Amino acid sequence: MIDVQRLRVLRAVAEHGSFNRAATALHLTPSAVSQHVAALERSLGAQVVARSTRGVTLTPAGRIMVGAAESVAAELEYAQQQVDQLSTGRVQLTVATFTSGGRLLLPGAVTRLMAVHPRTVLHVREGEPEEVLPLVRRGAVDIALAYHFDGPLPVGPGPRSGLEWTPLLEDPLHVVLPEGHRLAGSDVLALAELAAEPWVLGCLKTEAYLRRYAEGAGFAPEVRGTTTDYFFARSLVAAGMGISLIPSIALAPEIPGLRTVPIEPPGPIRHIGIAAIGQEKRPHVTTLVQALGEQAVQQQEGLSAECGVRAGA
Numbered sequence: 001m002i003d004v005q006r007l008r009v010l011r012a013v014a015e016h017g018s019f020n021r022a023a024t025a026l027h028l029t030p031s032a033v034s035q036h037v038a039a040l041e042r043s044l045g046a047q048v049v050a051r052s053t054r055g056v057t058l059t060p061a062g063r064i065m066v067g068a069a070e071s072v073a074a075e076l077e078y079a080q081q082q083v084d085q086l087s088t089g090r091v092q093l094t095v096a097t098f099t100s101g102g103r104l105l106l107p108g109a110v111t112r113l114m115a116v117h118p119r120t121v122l123h124v125r126e127g128e129p130e131e132v133l134p135l136v137r138r139g140a141v142d143i144a145l146a147y148h149f150d151g152p153l154p155v156g157p158g159p160r161s162g163l164e165w166t167p168l169l170e171d172p173l174h175v176v177l178p179e180g181h182r183l184a185g186s187d188v189l190a191l192a193e194l195a196a197e198p199w200v201l202g203c204l205k206t207e208a209y210l211r212r213y214a215e216g217a218g219f220a221p222e223v224r225g226t227t228t229d230y231f232f233a234r235s236l237v238a239a240g241m242g243i244s245l246i247p248s249i250a251l252a253p254e255i256p257g258l259r260t261v262p263i264e265p266p267g268p269i270r271h272i273g274i275a276a277i278g279q280e281k282r283p284h285v286t287t288l289v290q291a292l293g294e295q296a297v298q299q300q301e302g303l304s305a306e307c308g309v310r311a312g313a
Contacts, residue, residue, distance in 0.1 A: 077139030202230035
């Protein structure tokens, strides 16, 4: 029989990368953490971590067990919710989301959820995928509205660690320019045409993404500003500070004096979806996932039409 506490300790070691940091997080001594991991290895008959002077890393067996630990944590959290529901008659549901996706998709989906399950107590927390996906794995968040670019989903140790990923929509990035820019009348732009332009970007991940694409186009972009808000970035473009790369769903509300132009395929795309664990067992989660999917279809159609109008404006 595998001890749940030992799984909890292994999960903390995987998350923090060392026995000492895991011990601090768990309010244990490093010696106690080491003993729990050693006991787990004895019970499994396999090594779960590789120790070195730089810390610890998971072995293949360790990655399997961390994935199991995340699923167990989520199941225990769900069981606690069921017990709470017996006494209160209400279901607590926590949703994590990134800003632009939540603004576009969540309000309509919440309206649909409450129409079906009116006694749901909904909590929303904002965060980027690398912050909130581990919370889903731990059971601290029921679902996360998240995104990833052309790399893998940032879920941490293990092959998605038990997360179920439901794709919602593809969110292509567009070039945003001042309306008086020499390229503002273009129907489509190749990234190489923008090699000499200064850039103002709306998040650090967009900057990293742009640099990868620009390298393929043969140039290094001059980034004059990076904000944490796409609206702010577009405002700086309108002020003449540079051009920007903005996801489709972050192009509203409109700012006067700007033009939006698609990038020549294959252009950069954000993939938006929902991460959850065991959603088929939880009707409230299933309802919200379905509502978000319906909202995404509706918004995808609207975004396609709006981007076409903006590009031709």
